[in-house]
Amino acid sequence: MPRYSRVFRNFLFSYIVILIIPSIAGYMSYRTSITVTQSVSIENSVTQLQKSKEILERRMAEVEGFTRQLAINQDLSVLMNEKSSTDESNVFGIWKMMRDVLTFGQTNDFLQHFFIYLNNYNVVLTPGSAYFRPEHYYENYHYNDISFSEWKSTILGKTHRSEIMPLTPFVNKATETSVVTYMQSLPLDSFNGSSPAIVVVIIDKKTITGLLSGITDRYGGWAHITDAQGNTIGLQGIEETEVDKLASDKSFDKEKVSQFYEDDLVITIRSSTNDWIYQAGIPRKVLLENANKIKNITWTVTGIALLVGLLVGFLLSHRNSAPINRLLGVMKEQFGQDVQAERNEYDFLHGNISEMITNNKRLESELHRQAPLVRDAFLKRLIAGEFQSREEIIAAAVQSNAGLNGNAGYVGILQVNGYSLMDSVEVLNELNAARLILKQTLTDSGSSVRMTDIGSDKIVFLFAFADMSTTVQIGKEEISKTLTWVTQQVFDEYRISVTSALGDPFDAVTEVSHSFEQAKQALEHAVHTSKKGITWFEDTRTESATYYYPLDTELRLISTIRAGEIDEAKRILQSIISQNTEHRGLSFEMKHQLVGEVKGTFLKLLDQKTFMESELFESIKNRIIEIQATESFEYIQTEIHDIMEALCGLIMSKKNDSHTKTVEQIKEYIKATYADSDLTLYRVAEQVERPEKYISQLFKEVTGVNLSDHLEKVRMDHASVMLKGNDYTVDEIANRVGYNSSHSFRRAFKRVTGISPSAFRQSVED
Numbered sequence: 145m146p147r148y149s150r151v152f153r154n155f156l157f158s159y160i161v162i163l164i165i166p167s168i169a170g171y172m173s174y175r176t177s178i179t180v181t182q183s184v185s186i187e188n189s190v191t192q193l194q195k196s197k198e199i200l201e202r203r204m205a206e207v208e209g210f211t212r213q214l215a216i217n218q219d220l221s222v223l224m225n226e227k228s229s230t231d232e233s234n235v236f237g238i239w240k241m242m243r244d245v246l247t248f249g250q251t252n253d254f255l256q257h258f259f260i261y262l263n264n265y266n267v268v269l270t271p272g273s274a275y276f277r278p279e280h281y282y283e284n285y286h287y288n289d290i291s292f293s294e295w296k297s298t299i300l301g302k303t304h305r306s307e308i309m310p311l312t313p314f315v316n317k318a319t320e321t322s323v324v325t326y327m328q329s330l331p332l333d334s335f336n337g338s339s340p341a342i343v344v345v346i347i348d349k350k351t352i353t354g355l356l357s358g359i360t361d362r363y364g365g366w367a368h369i370t371d372a373q374g375n376t377i378g379l380q381g382i383e384e385t386e387v388d389k390l391a392s393d394k395s396f397d398k399e400k401v402s403q404f405y406e407d408d409l410v411i412t413i414r415s416s417t418n419d420w421i422y423q424a425g426i427p428r429k430v431l432l433e434n435a436n437k438i439k440n441i442t443w444t445v446t447g448i449a450l451l452v453g454l455l456v457g458f459l460l461s462h463r464n465s466a467p468i469n470r471l472l473g474v475m476k477e478q479f480g481q482d483v484q485a486e487r488n489e490y491d492f493l494h495g496n497i498s499e500m501i502t503n504n505k506r507l508e509s510e511l512h513r514q515a516p517l518v519r520d521a522f523l524k525r526l527i528a529g530e531f532q533s534r535e536e537i538i539a540a541a542v543q544s545n546a547g548l549n550g551n552a553g554y555v556g557i558l559q560v561n562g563y564s565l566m567d568s569v570e571v572l573n574e575l576n577a578a579r580l581i582l583k584q585t586l587t588d589s590g591s592s593v594r595m596t597d598i599g600s601d602k603i604v605f606l607f608a609f610a611d612m613s614t615t616v617q618i619g620k621e622e623i624s625k626t627l628t629w630v631t632q633q634v635f636d637e638y639r640i641s642v643t644s645a646l647g648d649p650f651d652a653v654t655e656v657s658h659s660f661e662q663a664k665q666a667l668e669h670a671v672h673t674s675k676k677g678i679t680w681f682e683d684t685r686t687e688s689a690t691y692y693y694p695l696d697t698e699l700r701l702i703s704t705i706r707a708g709e710i711d712e713a714k715r716i717l718q719s720i721i722s723q724n725t726e727h728r729g730l731s732f733e734m735k736h737q738l739v740g741e742v743k744g745t746f747l748k749l750l751d752q753k754t755f756m757e758s759e760l761f762e763s764i765k766n767r768i769i770e771i772q773a774t775e776s777f778e779y780i781q782t783e784i785h786d787i788m789e790a791l792c793g794l795i796m797s798k799k800n801d802s803h804t805k806t807v808e809q810i811k812e813y814i815k816a817t818y819a820d821s822d823l824t825l826y827r828v829a830e831q832v833e834r835p836e837k838y839i840s841q842l843f844k845e846v847t848g849v850n851l852s853d854h855l856e857k858v859r860m861d862h863a864s865v866m867l868k869g870n871d872y873t874v875d876e877i878a879n880r881v882g883y884n885s886s887h888s889f890r891r892a893f894k895r896v897t898g899i900s901p902s903a904f905r906q907s908v909e910d
Contacts (some may be wrong), residue, residue, distance in 0.1 A: 149465060149469055150261075150460035151465040151468050151469060151472075152461050152462060152465040153461075154465075155461035155464050155465050155844055156457060157231055157462040159453070159456075159460060159461060160454070160457060161459075162490070163450060163453045163454070163457065167446065167449075170442075171446075174438070174439075174442045174446075174730050177442075178438060178439060181432075185412075186409065186431070186878040188361070189411055189424070189431065190402060190411050190413075192358050192362075192424075193359060193367075193422055193424045196356050196359065196367075196422070197413055197415060199448070200355050200369070201417055203252060203254045204254070204326070205254070206252050206255075206308060207254050207255065207326050208326075208343070209251070210255060210343075211306075211328040211330075211343045211345075212332070213327075213384075214245075214260065214343055215330050215332050219240055219244060220260070220330070220341065220631050221265075222234075222237060222343045223237050223262055224264065224330060224340035225340070226264060226265075227264065234265075238265070238267065238269060238274050241260070241265070242270070242272070242273070244259070244273050245258075245269070245438035249393035250375050253351050253436055254347050254351060255345060256351070256647050257285075257323075257347075257348070258270070258271070258345040258346065259344055260345075260558065261341060261342045261345050262341050263338055263339065263340050263341060263342075264340060268279065274481060278292075278300065279292055279297060284294060284316075284317050285314075286314070287314055288315060288320070289312070289313060291801060293526045299342070301338055302329075302544060303329045303334045303338070303339050304328055304329045305328070305329065305332075305334075306328055307326070307327045307328070308324065308325070308371065309325035310371060310375030310376055311323070311349060311376045311377055312324075312325065314346070316896065320875045321348055321349060321350070322348075322349040323346045323348055323349060324346075324349070324352060325345060325346055326347065327342060327345075328342070328343045329342050329343075330343060332341065332418055336569060346417060348380060349379070350738060352369065352378035353367065353378050353379065353380035356369075356424070357380075359426065363426040363427065363430045363431065363432055365381060365424060365425045365427055366381030366382035366408075366424065366425045367379075367380045367382075367424045367425075367428070368380075368387050368422075368434055369421070369422050369423075370420065370423075371418070371419070371435050372419035372420070372421075377420060381425075382425065385534065390405065390410070393405075395524035396410070398412060401413065401891045405425075407428050408425040408426060409424065409426045409427075409428060410425050411425075411426070413634045428433070431577055446699070455539075501683050510515075518544045518545075519544050519545065520596045520597075521544070521547035522540055522546045523546065523594055523604070523606065524598075525540070525624075526653070526656050526657070527555060527596070527598075527606075527656055527657055529657030529660075531654070533692060534653060534654055538653075546615065549592050549608050549610075550609045551608070551652055552609050552610075552619075552649060552650060552651045553608035553619065553645065553649065553650060554606070554607050554619065554620070554623055554647065554648075554649055554659060555604065555606050555647050555650065555656055555659035555660040555663050556604070556606075556627070556644060556645060556646035556647070557598070557603070557646075557664065557666075557667050558582055558605070558630075558642050558643070558644055559601055559602045559643045559645075559667060559671070560578045560579070560582070560602075560640060560641070561641040561643055563601050564574055572600055575600045575601050576600070577885075578634075578638070578640050579597060579600075579601075579603055581640060581643065582603050582634060582640070583603065585633050586603075588624045591607065591623075591626045592607070592608065593606065593607055593608040593626075602667075604663075606625050607619060607622075609644055619649065620649075623646065624678060624837055628678070630642075631644065631857055632640075643670050643675075643679070644677070644678045645664075645666035645667035645670050645678075645679045645680075645681075646659075646662075646666060646679070646681065647661065647662025647664050647666060647681045648662050652712075654712075657696070658719065658723075663681065665684065666684050667679070682726075690734060691724050691734045691735070692723040692724050693720060693741050693742070697716065697719075698741075698745050701713060701716045701717065702749055702840075704716060704748070704793050705795070706752070706795065708795035708796045709882065710788060710789055710791070713788050713792065714785060717781065717785070717788070718781075720742075721777055721781055724738060735773055736773040739771065739772075739780060740773070742784065743768050743769070746768045746784070746787060747768055747769075749766070749791065750764065750765055760790060760794065764787060764790055767786070769782065771783055787823075804846060806832055806834065807842065807843055809831070809832050809840060810831075810832055810851070811854070812842060812900045813828060813832070814828070815858065816881055817908065818859050818862065818881065819862075819882050820882055821879075821883060823855070825840065839851065856892055859882055859883075859892070860881075860893055860896045861879050862880075863877050863878075863881045863889070864904065866881075867878065867901055867904050867908065868908050874886060874889075874890070874901045874902060874905075877901070878890075889901070
């Protein structure tokens with residue numbers, strides 16, 4: 145078979161196509177991601193600059209508001225309107241005014257440095273000082289390119305109406321910086337010429353550019369602010385020459401909000417209040433950092449994925465085609481056929497595998513014929529007492545399709561007589577034939593009976609009825625007639641002699657093994673006494689030197705009490721006492737040993753942690769120890785009943801506490817998440833870590849209400865509260881209480897309250 149066969153090529157081509165399709169989709173997704181990431185980055189940058197602009201405008205508006213506050217200040221008005229002489233000044237008024245303006249700089253960093261010039265007194269008034277000679281102020285604070293006389297004439301000697309001087313070099317107490325100056329003459333209606341007072345606010349460049357640090361610090365870019373005439377107001381991260389170059393470049397569109405210029409994204413925003421222009425430049429590599437990461441990761445992962453995919457596709461093609469090629473070889477070898485030119489390998493396999501399936505169905509039908517063996521195994525385990533609980537018996541019965549048609553009945557044994565020596569093939573064959581005849585005759589009798597073999601000469605049969613009353617009243621008579629007819633029939637036709645023996649009736653499927661043991665004892669008695677006909681266990685009561693308390697019965701009693709099933713425990717105890725009182729004559733010593741064994745069973749039970757931690761531990765233990773063998777069986781049975789009820793009560797109390805906690809946990813979870821429309825039984829079960837069916841049944845048992853009804857009521861209670869107000873519409877309320885559809889909410893509300901949501905709201909309003 146060639147290594148690269150047609151099957152291999154078909155597989156490899158399919159895998160390559162599978163790789164190409166998601167790769168194309170991945171590339172489209174990648175391009176979309178890059179575009180979206182770039183758009184988001186640009187949008188975030190524009191938003192950042194917009195916020196900085198808004199803050200700066202708000203601060204400048206506060207500066208303007210500050211000058212307007214001064215315009216209406218009574219103390220300042222008095223000072224402006226006073227006529228000053230050369231020797232007299234209103235010192236108190238000036239001091240009071242200094243104190244009034246002292247706090248303005250604490251609320252706005254743009255007002256850290258300002259002064260008020262009073263023309264009549266020729267005094268410069270600052271928040272901390274008053275300069276009665278302006279030249280003294282000028283010595284500490286002055287512009288680099290403006291002399292004192294120019295400063296006095298252009299700034300102090302003119303009228304200014306919200307005038308802003310662009311960025312200018314400035315000396316602040318021997319420290320060189322650049323400032324923007326805001327000037328306003330007082331009163332506000334001052335016109336050309338000198339005015340009584342001038343307010344001058346000096347704003348440091350660092351204060352303005354600090355508002356743009358969100359862009360420059362985050363992206364490492366630059367920021368530039370100009371007024372309507374193109375004069376620089378603020379500058380950071382870029383030189384004036386570079387700004388001039390950008391402004392003079394004709395390829396740069398000044399009207400666009402965002403555009404790439406050289407290696408920067410330049411964002412331009414114009415203020416609608418004062419026509420200032422805000423520009424920010426962000427390096428392209430920083431702006432597209434996330435996009436580049438996506439790009440690098442995408443190409444790396446895609447490349448590796450394609451390489452690995454091709455390698456895996458090659459290996460899978462070889463691995464998946466190899467079995468088919470081998471299968472083809474086997475098929476050709478076994479069936480002596482070859483692939484025709486017009487047929488492909490799959491058609492060849494289809495034809496031959498179809499034939500194999502047909503043969504398999506024949507085999508399956510043959511296996512169905514073996515089902516009686518499974519049922520026979522179930523019956524053997526049942527009579528042997530290998531099942532530990534009723535639930536286990538029911539599960540096994542369903543699996544083997546071997547139902548008993550009832551929970552009460554009799555177990556009996558039919559033994560073929562006359563074969564004492566069974567060591568030859570001929571005898572075993574005869575016994576096998578005899579058993580088959582007996583089974584067929586029992587089946588022909590018309591009774592509902594289950595049968596299985598034990599040994600080569602015995603058949604165990606089981607009659608089951610719906611309840612114990614039917615078993616006692618009708619069952620025994622019906623069984624006697626059936627066995628008499630079967631015995632006579634096989635003897636008349638086949639000369640087969642049989643002995644029948646039955647145990648006492650069982651009233652639960654867990655007691656089938658006990659009835660079987662009794663049937664064996666009855667059979668031994670019949671064989672020993674050579675009794676003909678049917679032998680019942682109740683007719684074989686003899687004096688016994690031993691008591692009846694087998695290990696499997698003790699284990700069943702312990703497991704039943706540990707499960708808290710008091711009724712089943714009482715039934716097992718009653719069975720033990722009946723076996724030892726009705727069918728055995730116990731001596732005092734045997735009774736003493738039996739009572740000791742039973743007491744030991746209950747003392748072993750007390751070693752369980754649940755009982756040892758209980759307050760009743762010591763009292764129950766003492767009651768067990770105090771039981772005496774000298775007492776009657778009726779008294780002993782009563783005492784043990786009380787002890788079992790106490791133990792089962794403790795078990796059920798523990799279970800109820802656990803159930804209550806689980807239900808409360810469910811209620812709390814529903815209370816917190818009722819508004820979630822995706823809240824389901826599965827999510828509730830996941831929250832409390834229990835199966836869905838379990839919590840549904842548990843909630844119903846503890847509260848008496850279905851879990852779904854409780855959830856619906858919680859939702860309707862909250863809806864009723866919201867309907868009493870007018871904050872939400874009915875559709876909004878439906879969404880807030882966990883309904884995707886307002887129609888479903890309206891139906892549920894009417895089902896719970898009896899009226900529609902609208903009618904409920906109207907009744908509240910009325």
